[in-house]
Amino acid sequence: MEIKKILNLSVDCVVFGYDTDTKSLNVLLIKRYLETKSGDEVLVDDYVLTGYHVYENETLDDSASRVLEELTGLTNIYKKQFKAFGDPNRLSGPKDLIWIKNEDFNLRTVTIAYYFLLKTEEVDLKKNISKAKWFSINELPELGFDHEQIILEAYEDLKIKCLQDPIIFELLPDKFTINDVQDAYQSILGIEIDNRNFRRKLINKKYIVSLDEKQVGVSKKPAQLYMFSKDIYDKMFQKNYLISI
Amino acid sequence: MEIKKILNLSVDCVVFGYDTDTKSLNVLLIKRYLETKSGDEVLVDDYVLTGYHVYENETLDDSASRVLEELTGLTNIYKKQFKAFGDPNRLSGPKDLIWIKNEDFNLRTVTIAYYFLLKTEEVDLKKNISKAKWFSINELPELGFDHEQIILEAYEDLKIKCLQDPIIFELLPDKFTINDVQDAYQSILGIEIDNRNFRRKLINKKYIVSLDEKQVGVSKKPAQLYMFSKDIYDKMFQKNYLISI
């Protein structure tokens, strides 16, 4: 009995990494390989998201976590399933080329897209065999398939989510300064914030905990370090709905 | 060549309808039919969401819209794709029964779940062949498959979305009173709101437009009618991001 897939299911991962030094929100992308029908390998000058088939006995969430772990070695990273992409022709490409990792290139492929939030520094790219590279969200390279659209939709979702939940702290180191937080908001949202008002607002949050530590190795006045207490946050907001339409 | 699907793709639609009279948020569900292997039809005492296979040349969005139109006759209804459900065993059920509409019952089925927002009164259930019925979100019947989970996740998403965007007006008639809006929020969010403060706040929004009309046929002082101006709203909020973490 010949088995023929008529549908292919994958996950794609938009890995967001924030870099505190450059104040840049980055996306982790991999160089795309193609091979011709004759089997020669061809390097195509574009990038794609990491993604892979969903295994037979795997949940979608597990699949996304697996893909991330294979690429970065990281587990327990903030993850959000944000949209499914499944246009009938979404993977159409050069007809004589077949994506090396995907023998089902000509099938309809539905992908469940996730995004992850982590610190750029957390990922050790050198130990990776793959041609992974960070790109600023503002300077994306040529992207294969519909991956630019996927990234931009992830970014939109992230921006909105940023304003509702304290996910900014997923992107920042455990110990951060008030200005780190402000910079992250400014960079991600593309806005300017008054430092003095922002400071006051943030310091007054009970879940922003002042540490007995200051920055070291800075060439100006070292700033106070803080941490985010998820415990306190969760206790404060066990369902607080505020109408703000 | 035998063709065997190893994966089944469907959309499921959570149709939310708000009833201004009963102040209840309802979900449209259909009685589930099963048939045994011998071909007898059996009525199972539970309900399911409307959903169907995604056709070969159809986008996911189109598929959801088609399913809604087949059930309700309605088009151009607020629609949101909110999550994909694809656990390997998510459609497991009684082994000797096969869902009448789904010959792929034993396959892994990934469903892209949408919710729709409309007015309960808008749907004429009588002209429907299907056994569709409205249920209050607070009094759901026994549900088949994982559809209770899907509904509850849709509801959670709706509650959050409600607080960000003016989607409440998708659930209300074109002409409504201030109290209608308050009732809808209270019912959907399960909260109490002070009428005088809510009133002030809502009336001050430029996109809440007072009409030259009042309620008719009420046995008390008839209330002023208002409408929601999407035009004005859109002009006001062409990206206003407010940090409120």
Add this chain to the structure above:
DNA sequence: CATAGTAAACGTCAAAAAGACGCTTTATTT
């Protein structure tokens, strides 16, 4: 036709949050 009843609609005051902006402090570099 007056009156009672009820929901609609308006108003006030205080507390809290947001916005704008000036000034001081402190560690480091020169």
Add this chain to the structure above:
DNA sequence: AAATAAAGCGTCTTTTTGACGTTTACTATG
């Protein structure tokens, strides 16, 4: 020791929110 530059504090005003008392306008009823 002075200069520098970012960190950090303070003040004043405006806006928003929250709590709650009062008035108005329509229908129903006697």
